[in-house]
Amino acid sequence: MALTDKSRTRTKKTQVNTEETGRLQPQARELEEAVLGALMLEKDAYAIISEILTPESFYDKSHELIFTAIQNLAIQQKPIDILTVVDQMRKEGNLEVAGGASYIAQLSQKVVSSAHLDYHARIVAQKYIARELISFSSRVAGKAFDETNDVDDLMQEAEGELFEISQRNVKKDVTHINPIIKEAFDLMREAAKRTDGLSGIQSGFKDLDKITSGWQNSDLIIIAARPAMGKTAFVLSMAKNMAVNFNIPVAVFSLEMSNVQLVNRLIVNVTELSGEKIKNGQLAPHEWHQLDSKVRILYDAPIYIDDTPSLSVFELRTKARRLVKEHKVKCIIVDYLQLMNASGMSFGSREQEVSIISRSLKGLAKELSIPIIALSQLNRSVETRTGRDGFDAKRPQLSDLRESGAIEQDADIVCFIHRPEYYKIYADEHGNDLTGKAEIIVAKHRNGSTGDVLLEFKKEFARFQNLNEGRLIEEYQSRVNSQANLIPAERASSRVTAPQSEFNDVPF
Numbered sequence: 001m002a003l004t005d006k007s008r009t010r011t012k013k014t015q016v017n018t019e020e021t022g023r024l025q026p027q028a029r030e031l032e033e034a035v036l037g038a039l040m041l042e043k044d045a046y047a048i049i050s051e052i053l054t055p056e057s058f059y060d061k062s063h064e065l066i067f068t069a070i071q072n073l074a075i076q077q078k079p080i081d082i083l084t085v086v087d088q089m090r091k092e093g094n095l096e097v098a099g100g101a102s103y104i105a106q107l108s109q110k111v112v113s114s115a116h117l118d119y120h121a122r123i124v125a126q127k128y129i130a131r132e133l134i135s136f137s138s139r140v141a142g143k144a145f146d147e148t149n150d151v152d153d154l155m156q157e158a159e160g161e162l163f164e165i166s167q168r169n170v171k172k173d174v175t176h177i178n179p180i181i182k183e184a185f186d187l188m189r190e191a192a193k194r195t196d197g198l199s200g201i202q203s204g205f206k207d208l209d210k211i212t213s214g215w216q217n218s219d220l221i222i223i224a225a226r227p228a229m230g231k232t233a234f235v236l237s238m239a240k241n242m243a244v245n246f247n248i249p250v251a252v253f254s255l256e257m258s259n260v261q262l263v264n265r266l267i268v269n270v271t272e273l274s275g276e277k278i279k280n281g282q283l284a285p286h287e288w289h290q291l292d293s294k295v296r297i298l299y300d301a302p303i304y305i306d307d308t309p310s311l312s313v314f315e316l317r318t319k320a321r322r323l324v325k326e327h328k329v330k331c332i333i334v335d336y337l338q339l340m341n342a343s344g345m346s347f348g349s350r351e352q353e354v355s356i357i358s359r360s361l362k363g364l365a366k367e368l369s370i371p372i373i374a375l376s377q378l379n380r381s382v383e384t385r386t387g388r389d390g391f392d393a394k395r396p397q398l399s400d401l402r403e404s405g406a407i408e409q410d411a412d413i414v415c416f417i418h419r420p421e422y423y424k425i426y427a428d429e430h431g432n433d434l435t436g437k438a439e440i441i442v443a444k445h446r447n448g449s450t451g452d453v454l455l456e457f458k459k460e461f462a463r464f465q466n467l468n469e470g471r472l473i474e475e476y477q478s479r480v481n482s483q484a485n486l487i488p489a490e491r492a493s494s495r496v497t498a499p500q501s502e503f504n505d506v507p508f
Helices: 029-041 045-049 061-075 082-092 100-109 117-145 151-168 177-193 206-212 231-245 259-271 275-280 285-298 313-327 350-368 406-410 469-484 488-492
Strands: 220-225 250-254 303-306 331-335 372-377 413-418 437-445 451-458 463-465
Touching (some): 045 061, 045 117, 117 151, 206 451, 220 231, 220 350, 231 259, 231 303, 231 331, 259 285, 259 303, 303 313
Parallel strands (some): 220 372, 250 303, 250 331, 331 372
């Protein structure tokens, strides 16, 4: 028995009581009919809209059942027409519920042309998203009125659910190759204009930049290490290089340290005063002068810090968009990945949650077209690993990434920080001194080569720097001090020139 129009109007779980709102749910029943009719008339119509619509996209229950039958026929690679759809629905036991064979036949009569099928399907999809958002806001409002619910838990749940809705409905059209070729050539021309030979954002570590050609837009870069290796010191040194040396706006999301603690680390980095003195303020007069003169480079530097604890991927996405739009941020640093959460979503294990987080970070990097650098912990296997060659035994490997192999899969670049000195290894296999040295191991590079980079690590100043950078600065300062003792005539004939390197901007 065919259903009447009234009985076919569905009451879905996403529908809000119209008596309460005084408004009907967003819907386009005529377009739903036109889409279904076109699917049964045009041979390739389903291929056009298969990524746009799902059965839940249809407001009318009978339309959802008909589309489900069409979808099942497509999966079985069977022809889709009125007869096959009727037969499929009869097999599924939904034919009469959906209005019978006569109603399905009527749908094909409502199609004037299938030329606008894609456009009509997108309108149906948009109405579905609107209903989802109305349902979401109604549920949140209902729970917010319930005083037994914890507000913080409710916010986390709401963030997660809204993030799921947005992820389900993110679609991107295919693009013809021609404009992409033009974009690639434009990027090559821009890179050719640069004197440093790089195509991405400079880290300030010249040997690392040679391997990566700079951090590239849309890339997810994972910097991983065991505790006490200096992960935060490394990215802060890099953030200082980017913002101060190259005037590149950078954002740091610190889930572990407060913004004051993070800035204190930066102050130690640039002033070369001990962290303890910076915290307690017990500085000698000359140290106050040193602090005042050297900290000036941090003022007005385009560094933006967010210390929200237990940051969710949804919150990060919202804040990152705002930072890029309002402050033109070119790089985002997250310290660190394992402290993030995918709030409001349910997972069978922590590994699954970390997988969602890493996938979301990669998606965000692509969406904003900027590099995202995320710190990550390594598991304990590094500490327990032994071998005949103690030097190599302690070097991190991709399998040491903690909690999820998806991190390795999603990342475009994976770098490890390794300080042999920490494991009481003071020389390499060739007898070279490793005291105060740190290896940056580029273990994965999706679009380039891998390799190792050796940097100096100044533990007392929480600073990573290029090899010999400290020596160049010390020599420069020594010459400045020597010149200060000369009489004016001698000083004029003995001008000191700063070392010609990337360190020229170091203030003295």
